[in-house]
Amino acid sequence: MRVTFPRLGTMHIFCKAIAETAGIPYLVPPKTSRNTLALGVKNSNECICLPFKVILGNFIEALQMGADTIVMVGSGPPCRLGLYDLVHKVILEDLGLGYRWLTIPPGLTWDALMRNHQETKPLRKDLTLKNYLTFPYALYVGWRKMLATERLEKLALGVRAREATKGGTERNLQRALHMLDEAKGAKEVTEAVKEGENIIQGTEQETGRRPLKVAIVGELYTVMDPEINGRVEQRLGELAVEVTRTSWFSTHIGRSLGLGRENKRERLRFYQSSLEYLGYDVGAECNVSVGETIIRAGEGFDGVVHLMPFACMPETTAAAILKQVSRDYHIPVLTIILDEQDVESRIQTLLEAFVDMLQWRRQKKLKEG
Secondary structure, three states, X not given: OOEEOOOOOOHHHHHHHHHHHHOOOEOOOOOOOHHHHXXXXXXXXXXXXXXXXXXXXXXXXXXXXXXXXXXXXXXXXXXXXXXXXXXHHHHHHHOXXXXXXXXXXXXOOHHHHHHHHHHHHHHHOOOOHHHHHHHHHHHHHHHHHHHHHHHHHHHHHHHHOOEOOOOHHHHHHHHHHHHHHHOOHHHHHHHHHHHXXXXXXXXXXXXXXXXXXXXXXXXXXXXXXXXXXXXHHHHHHHOOEEEEEOOOHHHHHHHHOOOOHHHHHHHHHHHHHHOOOOOOOOOOOHHHHHHHHHHHHHOOOOEEEEEEEOOXXXXXXXXXXXXXXXXXXXXXXXXXXXXXXXXXXXXXXHHHHHHHHHHHHHHHHHHHO
């Protein structure tokens, strides 16, 4: 057995930690690249959304490198993520790539558990007693690493907007994440986080700077994966913008498991705010994108960046409604639609123009006030 998984943002850090701690052989897919995307595009229907193509490319690269077992997260309708595993299997079989498959269900329902039981039958034969005994602790270490990566990334959001030298925060963040990735066990994770925080906070900053405040909303894959969204978060920070986002691995996993009261309350608040424009739960992140934009307008944010893959059904609905929300709540919204044809210069130009407009609006308000 050699397990692999999608390479989504920093997910590989805690997935690797779980496998490594439990003593299960694993293979981290190569960093998402143009080759990854090319493989996904070549073997997918052109109308399918970008996350599908990237994840497929991750799997093809990993299987070609020697992985034989794929672990994939599941989802429910109407987001097509719930069908990814079914379609990916057909494509991989057509390509002649041998694999075994395990879907992590989005909720602990009886049907999902029974399906999971059937999928794990051939896998259990390769697991030892030690694998079983250490797996609970491995999950704990993985969870700790996941929270640690998010803690470091959130710290970088504030520091990056005030950095004196462009790119300094990102270099220090990557250094901190590498240290965390190398940490073994819960104790080393705690030490790595503390040292990582010191490294990031050590970035030279301009203390007198007053950054713009922008929230990033949208489809979770494009929000959380910088390799897919063209590093929107980093680019905004380097344009002196302090970014906020609520899509994190911990919030989505916690919601699926029914954990995290604060996150559940926040999501419910976004959902309730969206009902002014949406009379029901459209699915995926649609209601959250609309509701969070309304909430951020009330909190005095300067703007919102809405990220979505081309042809994403829930976010296409959100994009249309956000135009009216922008007018009603007087908050600028920039929707960036991402597909395989994207070039970094387009994203940079859009963000620079958006930030210039936000700066102009701030100056105008100051003069009028």
